[in-house]
Amino acid sequence: MPFIPHTESEIRDMLDVIGVDSIDDLFDEIPKDLRAQALSLVPEGINEMEIGRVMTERANKDGLYVNFIGGGAYEHHIPAVVWELTTRGEFYSAYTPYQAEASQGTLQLLYEFQTMMARLTGLEVSNASLYDGASALAEAVLAAVRAKKKATKVLIPSTIAPVYRQVVNTIVRNQGIELIDLSFSEVGGHTPVEIVSQQTTDDVAALVVPQPNYFGVLEDVDALTDWAHDHGLLVIGLVNPIAMALLKPPGRWGKQGADIAVGEGQPVGVPLSSGGPYFGFMCCKQKLIRQMPGRIVGRTVDTEGRPGFTLTLQAREQHIRRSKATSNICTNQGLMVTAATIYMALLGPDGLRRVALQCHANTKRLLNSLAKIEGVKKLFDRPFFHEGVLQLTQDPTAILKALEAQGIVGGIDLSRHYPQLGDSMLVCATETRTDTEINNYGIHLERIMSRRRLDPPCAQKVAGKG
């Protein structure tokens, strides 16, 4: 029997000890009319060799593409050590470290993770992870609203990922919190203080500041932070951990630093995997720690005075505080944090900075080379990190489709969420893209654009877009 060790004679012995005749008797408290019909949509079991065949076949069908997509999840080189260690059974198959003495491995690792994140973001404290970047932003919004007692509104720039705005809305609207969208400069692709300062700050708890923003553009984080603090708002920085090796961390923005920093942890050691599992991180100033959701590990001593680690401040959490907890989160993304901690330890400060620099250099090369193509224009004139927006004279959906046929996933079509940017797409080249791949992208894009210019497909002629 798959994964069940019992022999026939053991089963007999066990039933005798219990004092029943059959296993079925053990279900006698379930009303008869509730007993289920046999499963009909679950196929017969197969063995390991057969499932290996099924999965390999499906993986082959999906294939491998040269990836120029970012938009919140990024392809980075993950050193071999990271997942070799992360999938050790002692990490992989442990539960949440509730029994501290039997979980010092996970607990110490989490303490090291918290330290690394606090240092990267320039803030004092970090939790042990949330689900992902988008839900972490939602939790930060809730924390800010709790900290500001009566305020119920939060300012959200439209330069954060559209899906983040959707997720935050799903998670916070039940509690009557209002999100106020801030428009952006179509010249710079950023959120100028002049736009933000037109907002009333009555009843507003916080301003969200992305760095870099969804377009890859760098925001004026110092000015935005100071404006928010001058008006009594908290500042929630939304940042990329790789960028933090290069860019000024939230804790040092403006005169006082951002109050909370959150983001998607995937770039540090977690594979793209079609969307998850990733992890969200949250760091904050010490004074806000009691508003922090999720688990936190603290360093303490044992009865013999030796240092050791344990979950702490649990009175914020659902298993103690129940309906008054800071969040309902229980299971988080522990194993992903294990990978991230090992990744950051391996790369170190210099390695992480090199990754960030190479991402920037590759994206610059990509944007410059693609912008030379007829019908392609780079939008936004501000400094950027490792992404950029290109405006096309043609429908990006069709262009991206044609690139896919060449084995290239070329970017994200922005026309649905940002119609004001016309036919535009978001592209990215991390440190994993080679010069050859970047050149190839240009060659294919140029060919596709010119062919479609000379011989537009019927659909376009009808729609009058060509």
Added chain:
Amino acid sequence: MLIFELSKPTRRNSSQSPREESKITDIPEEFLREDLASLPEVSELQVVRHYTRLSQNNFSIDTHFYPLGSCTMKYNPRACNKYAMLPEFLMRHPQSAVTTGQGFLQCLHELQEMLKDVTGMKGVSLTPLAGAQGEFAGVTMIRAYHESRDDQRRDEILVPDAAHGTNPATATMCGYKVREIPTDAEGDVDVEALRAAVGPQTAGLMLTNPSTLGIFEGHIQEIADIVHEAGGLLYYDGANLNAIVGKVKPGDMGFDVIHMNLHKTFSTPHGGGGPGAGPVGVNDRLLPFLPIPIVTEEGGEYRWLTELDLPQSIGRLSGSMGNAGVLLRAYIYARLLGKEGMNRVAEFATLNANYLMAQLRSRGLDIAYPTRRAAHEFIVTLKSLKEQTGVIAMDVAKRLLDKGYHAPTVYFPLLVPECFLIEPTETESKQELDGFTDALVEILEEAHRDPELVKSAPHTTPVTRLDEVKAARELDVAWNNE
């Protein structure tokens, strides 16, 4: 020793990062970090040795019996990990077109169909990232349902007092008041109290069945009727689905919405705290509100249903589509088991629990609900031990670590004093259960003979008991090189 204490300035792993350091000339200084982030500077070997050693300080399923009640710590088959980590799956960007992920989406679609079958629900969304997020999605759907009927008075969610903490916490996150329903002496929901509590303010009831007391709720049909007649909906916390897979379907019990913890019933790893996956299932009336995206199949092609297809959806819960890698592991597990294997899960989880309960009872331990069958878990109370020896449940839990067993869940549910919630799962052998019984009995003898030995446990773990008060009072949550 912390990784930071191994660090020496200027040491680097040159093969792990890009070869040349490119210069930046186009980002003004005001945007840049002035210093290097103070991450550890250690060699690859130092990293490998450090984290390998740390891992050895953990108990895990792979190394120890781990009967943590409500957590379903069963074996995580290695094939699930291996085949979920094929490069094509790992390298696929979530925003790339569905045409680049038909194989992946087919797995998800088949998983979705199997989950419908197992739960008896009409629709399933795989997107919630853990049980608690599934709860959030479920209660938000209940809210959306009442709002769609312009029924705005309902502002209360009912939760049994034995419920897991995520239930009341979820209700609050969804903007509801929480009202607790007491449990009767037999461990069932107090039906009269429920009858008195429901009314036009009732949005719904959140129920775990088998309950967190490890018993199948006998009055389930009556409970469903009471809540439905009051106009409320019934939420099923599927954390204990392992006890009934293939035997009873939550849909047949009258539940309107359910979450499953795939990291429990479908054996995806707990990873030292996560990740999980908490798919939700719904009946007809909640179908339009399911969280997006949802995978669908049309003529052999797979794609995502989004807000464009499901305008009444409660929306998105994460940046992408859910914990894809966890879902793949659950899919592989389900295929390895198949329908017969799925049935056996509940059978042998229940056999193991009832056997262990019978053994412990025959060796003198007090069972909290002795007249009831164990579902896949049961509760032992050490109240009399405390009275006789001063040794409390936590002490016994710590002493179990010395004997090479992870402790059961302690002090949950809050109703039963000095309790152990014990869940052996179906993947444990009779020998393992017998060994655990002997160890526990031995500890009880120790408690009478030499209570100090037990009170000062554990003695063999990397650290002895930790000062939790100090941890909270003198907060140290990040290393400051002191």
